[in-house]
Amino acid sequence: MSAAVIEFRAARLGYGSAVVLPAVDLTVGAGECLGIVGPNGCGKTTLLRAILGAIAPQAGTVEVRARVGYCPQRTQVNTVLPFTAGDVVGLGSLKRTPDLPARVAAALEACGLPGSSERVFADLSGGQQQRALLARALIGDPDLILFDEPTRGLDLAGEHEVMQLVSQLNRAGKTLVLVSHQLHVVARYATRLVLIHGGELTVGPTEEVLSSARLQAIYGFEVCVAQVSGLPVILPAPGASA
Amino acid sequence: MIADAWSVFLNSGEHYATVLFIGVVCAYLGLFCVLRGIVFLGVALAQLAAAGVAGAFVVADALPPALGESVRSTGASLSGVGLAALGSFGLAAKPHGSRIPADARVGLVYAGSAALAVLLVWRSSRGLAELRNLLAGDVVVARHEDLIPLWIGLSAVVVVHALFWRPFLQVSQDPEFAQALGLPVRRLQWLLLGSLAVAIALSLRAGGLLLVFGFLVLPPVCGLCLGQRVRGVLGYTLAAACSGGLLGYLAASAADLPVAASVGTALLVLAGAAQLGKAHPLALGALRAGFALGAVCALFAMPLVLCWDHEPHPPHLRGDHPTPEEEATHDHAPRDLGHADPAGPEGEARPSLEVLLRALSEAPDPARRVAAVEALAAHAAPLEARLPGLLGASLDDDPAVASSATAALLRVGASPEGAAQLRRATVADEALTRLAASRALVRGGHAEAVDGLLALLDSEDLPLLYGDAVGAELRRLPRAPAEAASPRDWRVWWAEARGAIRWDAASGSFVYSSE
Numbered sequence: 001m002s003a004a005v006i007e008f009r010a011a012r013l014g015y016g017s018a019v020v021l022p023a024v025d026l027t028v029g030a031g032e033c034l035g036i037v038g039p040n041g042c043g044k045t046t047l048l049r050a051i052l053g054a055i056a057p058q059a060g061t062v063e064v065r066a067r068v069g070y071c072p073q074r075t076q077v078n079t080v081l082p083f084t085a086g087d088v089v090g091l092g093s094l095k096r097t098p099d100l101p102a103r104v105a106a107a108l109e110a111c112g113l114p115g116s117s118e119r120v121f122a123d124l125s126g127g128q129q130q131r132a133l134l135a136r137a138l139i140g141d142p143d144l145i146l147f148d149e150p151t152r153g154l155d156l157a158g159e160h161e162v163m164q165l166v167s168q169l170n171r172a173g174k175t176l177v178l179v180s181h182q183l184h185v186v187a188r189y190a191t192r193l194v195l196i197h198g199g200e201l202t203v204g205p206t207e208e209v210l211s212s213a214r215l216q217a218i219y220g221f222e223v224c225v226a227q228v229s230g231l232p233v234i235l236p237a238p239g240a241s242a
Numbered sequence: 243m244i245a246d247a248w249s250v251f252l253n254s255g256e257h258y259a260t261v262l263f264i265g266v267v268c269a270y271l272g273l274f275c276v277l278r279g280i281v282f283l284g285v286a287l288a289q290l291a292a293a294g295v296a297g298a299f300v301v302a303d304a305l306p307p308a309l310g311e312s313v314r315s316t317g318a319s320l321s322g323v324g325l326a327a328l329g330s331f332g333l334a335a336k337p338h339g340s341r342i343p344a345d346a347r348v349g350l351v352y353a354g355s356a357a358l359a360v361l362l363v364w365r366s367s368r369g370l371a372e373l374r375n376l377l378a379g380d381v382v383v384a385r386h387e388d389l390i391p392l393w394i395g396l397s398a399v400v401v402v403h404a405l406f407w408r409p410f411l412q413v414s415q416d417p418e419f420a421q422a423l424g425l426p427v428r429r430l431q432w433l434l435l436g437s438l439a440v441a442i443a444l445s446l447r448a449g450g451l452l453l454v455f456g457f458l459v460l461p462p463v464c465g466l467c468l469g470q471r472v473r474g475v476l477g478y479t480l481a482a483a484c485s486g487g488l489l490g491y492l493a494a495s496a497a498d499l500p501v502a503a504s505v506g507t508a509l510l511v512l513a514g515a516a517q518l519g520k521a522h523p524l525a526l527g528a529l530r531a532g533f534a535l536g537a538v539c540a541l542f543a544m545p546l547v548l549c550w551d552h553e554p555h556p557p558h559l560r561g562d563h564p565t566p567e568e569e570a571t572h573d574h575a576p577r578d579l580g581h582a583d584p585a586g587p588e589g590e591a592r593p594s595l596e597v598l599l600r601a602l603s604e605a606p607d608p609a610r611r612v613a614a615v616e617a618l619a620a621h622a623a624p625l626e627a628r629l630p631g632l633l634g635a636s637l638d639d640d641p642a643v644a645s646s647a648t649a650a651l652l653r654v655g656a657s658p659e660g661a662a663q664l665r666r667a668t669v670a671d672e673a674l675t676r677l678a679a680s681r682a683l684v685r686g687g688h689a690e691a692v693d694g695l696l697a698l699l700d701s702e703d704l705p706l707l708y709g710d711a712v713g714a715e716l717r718r719l720p721r722a723p724a725e726a727a728s729p730r731d732w733r734v735w736w737a738e739a740r741g742a743i744r745w746d747a748a749s750g751s752f753v754y755s756s757e
Contacts, residue, residue, distance in 0.1 A: 052418070052421060053421070053424075054418065054422075068422055069422070070419055070422035072416065072418055072419060076416060076419075077416050077419075078277060078278075078414065078415045078416065080279070081273075081276070081277050081466075081472050081475055082470060082471055082475065083415065083472055084471060087471075087472055088415075091408075091411060091412050091415060091416075092423070094423055094425075095408075118471075120470070120471070136419070146422070
């Protein structure tokens, strides 16, 4: 594995006195695309927040050795005021420098939104909003980008647009951490997977982790994992009941 | 009427500037409240600050007068700010595992603090007057020294926001992303809410809940209707605050209305117009131009009124205490206020007549009542509207207030028109009005008014408390009986003395002609 960008060592993660993940040992190498999956409330967001530095480990250590960019789900951005796409992307920079407008335009263009700087963020389509948030994450030129449910609420076209960009970034050498409920998305794009269940992490290559038996044990019904045109498809088996 | 209103407005000086300053700062902060979805939190903080102020009033009542007065002025502001700041921190914290939603906690604080504020001022010796002051405010009779902490506090808030505008926006728009950027999100949020608490609590002391609520909520509504970008929303929000402040203040000056309610109504009208006009391109354009013009006028009016107001305020309005020489000048160099030019150089700070009359009867602080007397004496309103207030104040328990009002009545009585109005008042239904008017005329050299005082000696409707006041006034006349005398004795004496007594203008007193 290449140089570690993220390293959890016996990290106990939680909030206050509540423990969500009792012992996390995980290393993410440079250039990896790590997917984090699991049922609701399993601790995906807790793991992400620990990488972001939003929560400190209750025990053990968490080390992040890279500039971090963060791309949340689009619904997290407050759109009460009519922020433009340029405003949103510009606020991704800590300071307002003279070259910020040019950097904003470049980031938007890199994310397939050329000339959208003056468009109101709330008026963009779901896919465009998510790409604008990716542009915001990119404006600080990060080495590591964390994605939280990047395709939630997007139609097929939106999902495709966003994931193509994610894929391009990974090919360009960025380290990516992808948190999602959509197993087929993660299965297709992640090079390695973390499956969280019952406070425990199962880490390994995608095809190993996303086995039919393991998913059935987690979700409580039969899950069909198949390949269609070389791509993973994960669906409840016909007649499966929880 | 327009000329009068304009002259009143021109003489408003720092009070107008204060309303505008409160408006701009609260409207700007209101925008953050809207962005973060905490408008109700802002309102709850104001109510919490009101409870803090009310608590200080109750404490002040229990202390010796001198200490109590300082608690009532400075302590009230501090406790208001303190409680609002504590509330903002408490409400910003998200207790882990709490089943009570955030807006319910805000509602709890709002209802609790509102009830507490009412109960506390109820217990205060000046209960209702202070309750009304907290709700409606009396910025126009606020003294200069009361406004200084407000200006300093609001300036500090402006500086904090000038320095932290960008991080405040970042933590408000997407706190989790701000955290990823490495910003100290929690500390920035506390600073933002702390600045909100300080601005609200200080503005509340000077302007009352109504003015603060109005500026916090309504200008951002206008901004959201008229602006298409964040910069536009911010611009129109501030423009609405300025325009509403100007319109409200002008209306209050023209129609003798309370400033807070006038400004609130003006803002409501502007918000309604913005809401109705936003859907029609032509109306939207006209509204935008109107708001921008209103803001320009409001801002240009500020240096105008501040320069116009270069004439010194009455000493008590300035917060200084008069020197003995000033007092003497007050009493013995009457100015003809009965004929005062409404817009003339005599004119000084002129808040609305209603506010002044209310301050005279309800302001707990004697210095404020003195300031109200001075402002009333110089007010542009017709004398018949001002005279009852001055007559009432001349019988005030506080010697400084009574002396100031008596001096003003002397100036009134020095003009034929003023004397005629005072004479009419000597036959008023109210015994106290008759007493005050007769006394003012007698002190101004009108010997015939002694009959009015004599008539009061056996008047059944004169409160017992004032019975001695009539005798004391008569004893000021030369060769009056030194000992208590019956009404009949007084009449006998006056029948003999009437022909021998004359007014000596040089000494400003009656003399016996044989002297």
